[in-house]
Amino acid sequence: MSGDRSLSAHRDPSRSAHDAVVVGAGIVGLMTALALAEDGRGVLVLDREGPGSGTSAGNAGILAFPEILPLASPGLLGQVPRWLLDPLGPLSVRPSYALRAAPWLLRFIRASGPDAFNRILSAQATLNRLAEPAMDAAIVRAGLGNHVSEAGTLDLYDGEDAFRRADADWARKRRAGIGFEVLRGRDAIEAVQPGLAERFHAAAVYSAAGRQVREPREFTQALARHLEGRGVVIRRARVEAIRPVSAGAEIVLGDGAPSIVAPFVVLAAGAWSKQLAQTLGDRVPLESERGYNVTLPPGAFPLRRQLYFNGHGFVATPIADGVRIGGAVEIGGLDLPPNFRRSDAMLRKAQAFMPGLRAEGGRAWMGHRPSMPDTLAVIGRSRASRRIVYAFGHGHLGLTQSAATGRLVADLAAERPPAIDLSPFSPQRF
Ligand SMILES: Cc1cc2nc3c(=O)[nH]c(=O)nc-3n(C[C@H](O)[C@H](O)[C@H](O)COP(=O)(O)OP(=O)(O)OC[C@H]3O[C@@H](n4cnc5c(N)ncnc54)[C@H](O)[C@@H]3O)c2cc1C
Structure with a gap:
């Protein structure tokens, strides 16, 4: 000592x-x-x-009150094997940390069973129903109104099949009283966010009430x-x-x-x-779900609102006057150094999804989501x-x-x- x-x-x-x-x-x-x-x-x-x-300090800034679905779901588990094959994909486990993460991962899998899933969904919906008015009140009382914008959220899918696979999730949200509008066809999608790749031609979901903080830090x-x-x-x-x-x-x-x-x-x-x-x-x-992003300077892309790239595990959000591209989950604990090849990989995908995105001058960041397996x-x-x-x-x-x-x-x-x-x-x- x-x-x-x-x-x-x-x-x-x-x-x-x-x-x-x-x-x-x-x-x-x-x-x-x-x-x-x-x-x-x-x-x-x-x-x-x-x-x-x-x-x-560095999250995506989304006030995601409609996000009531548990992370561990039968649908997500189906995608995990494919994702794990790609070390820079939406979900990865750092090999040197895999053994330590095993108990958390087992609990995570257990939480995806139908009973647990429904129980967690109901608890999360209850907390999020409280979260919205509580946040509104805090924003007013702390005078933070000018830090928040209300531009809506656009959920994008790679074609009709990918959208169909999300049907059950949207039905659950509808039952929980969450409002949204299904957009059909490329013209309808382009009217909400111009400049997207052809692959997002079939259907998207627009939530007009989507809000976010302009800059989380x-x-x-x-x-x-x-x-x-x-x-x-x-x-x-x-x-x-x-x-x-x-x-x-x-x-x-x-x-x-x-x-x-x-x-x-x-x-x-x-x-x-x-x-x-x-x-x-x-x-x-408690485990860290490490997440990555890159914040691009003003002028990178005329992004009107948050975009969720469903099935790819990342989002694009307008942050201050720039654009933040980020998400992904890496299980690797609190101490291993960041692997910024992950944020580079997301940025490359974003360039394919948002042709015209200017990728220069970005600032990469990694943060630790404090996550429970359920x-x-x-x-x-x-x-x-x-x-x-x-x-x-x-x-x-x-x-x-x-x-x-x-x-x-x-x-x-x-x-x-x-x-x-x-x-x-x-x-x-x-
Ligand atoms: C890429 C990414 C995107 C995200 N996007 C969103 C989003 O859009 N919307 C959303 O709602 N959430 C989002 N999140 C999740 C969100 O950022 C976290 O859930 C949230 O920031 C956690 O807040 P916190 O106050 O619990 O932890 P933190 O913000 O990490 O704060 C913990 C504090 O504790 C301090 N501390 C730690 N140990 C000690 C100690 N021993 N002594 C004293 N101080 C200590 C630290 O310095 C730190 O300031 C995202 C996360 C990531 C990684």
């Missing part, structure tokens, strides 16, 4: 002047801080790198500024462990900083939450203490579900009945 560490171990913890401490200043942690502050609590947020530095940081303006303290600190104590929880900090004791603690450290939950005796099967987030109390609550594991939908998560955590803090049944999101469900 280094001199510094033994010194810190002997320092007395300082009792926080705050009612609640949130670990993690990604979009989930910050939306949680907002909800707690709106309930009248004094909030301290700790992040080792500062607000919006993790996965919330700026959105997250603007929220952080709003929070500071209303008295929330955001501090840089690396959390090493959390322990239950009679007064709430002790947060053990790295780098020789004295630990902090607070009456209520929220763990919202995204894909890095697993190790911290483990310090509390909770073993959650697609559902973890929102609930730690086994160690009622005063320690988890808010992580939102996978592909962390931005979308962040404000709802904040509301639910605030309910738990106040001992109010939560707005939805939280049992499908329990940390102890596995």
Whole structure:
């Protein structure tokens, strides 16, 4: 043990002047801080790198409230063998990580059975129904309206057969009350987004209500500024462990900083939450689904709205004044270096799908989606203490579900009945 560490171990913890401490200043942690502050609590947020530095910085920015389908589905599993053959395709497992990922992958496969699928679908639909009004309210109250655009979403398919294969999924969405319009023929598709390749000639789905944030990092940081303006303290600190104590929880900090004791603690450290939950005796099967993208400068393509390239595992979104091309899933843990050949491969495909796309000057990025094998987030109390609550594991939908998560955590803090049944999101469900 280094001199510094033994010194810190002997320092007395300082009792926080705050009612609640949130670990993690990604979009989930910050939306949680907002909800707690709106309930009248004094909030301290700790992040080792500062607000919006993790996965919330570089995502596609889509407020994907209609995305209620579990990731593990019988339909998806059918495509997996073909995808796995292509190391740069929509889904891959890094060979050196395959053994460590095996338990998560087995649980993922188990979640695709019909019973599990329907149960997860229903829970995700319930959370997303809460997510939309919760996000609207947060945007208004935090003055973030100018960070959001409403231009709709276009789902594209390679021909009639590919569209037919998605029939059941669209029917499920319709039954859940999600509105959309099927576009037939190339002219109808071109009217919504000109300049697409011939292959998208048969059918597409247009969702006029599709919304997105213009730039996810700026959105997250603007929220952080709003929070500071209303008295929330955001501090840089690396959390090493959390322990239950009679007064709430002790947060053990790295780098020789004295630990902090607070009456209520929220763990919202995204894909890095697993190790911290483990310090509390909770073993959650959280894995990083690594995702990649490239952000092209203004003028790259006259993109009017989000495009989903179904069957290819990536999207194109207007970001700030440029275009972000990204998606894909790579199972490879938190520590292996990124393989940016993946983002290059998506960019090449995008050039084929959007002829005229100018691929120069792009900035590549890799982020860690905090993902549970059953697609559902973890929102609930730690086994160690009622005063320690988890808010992580939102996978592909962390931005979308962040404000709802904040509301639910605030309910738990106040001992109010939560707005939805939280049992499908329990940390102890596995
Ligand atoms: C390519 C890609 C595209 C995506 N597109 C979308 C989309 O369009 N819509 C959508 O809803 N979601 C999308 N997502 C998912 C979304 O980005 C995530 O679910 C979300 O950002 C997770 O937010 P978070 O706050 O939980 O985690 P993060 O944003 O990762 O925040 C966690 C924070 O915890 C901090 N931290 C970690 N460990 C510690 C520690 N020990 N001590 C102190 N601080 C610590 C980190 O510094 C970080 O700031 C996408 C993800 C990817 C990768």
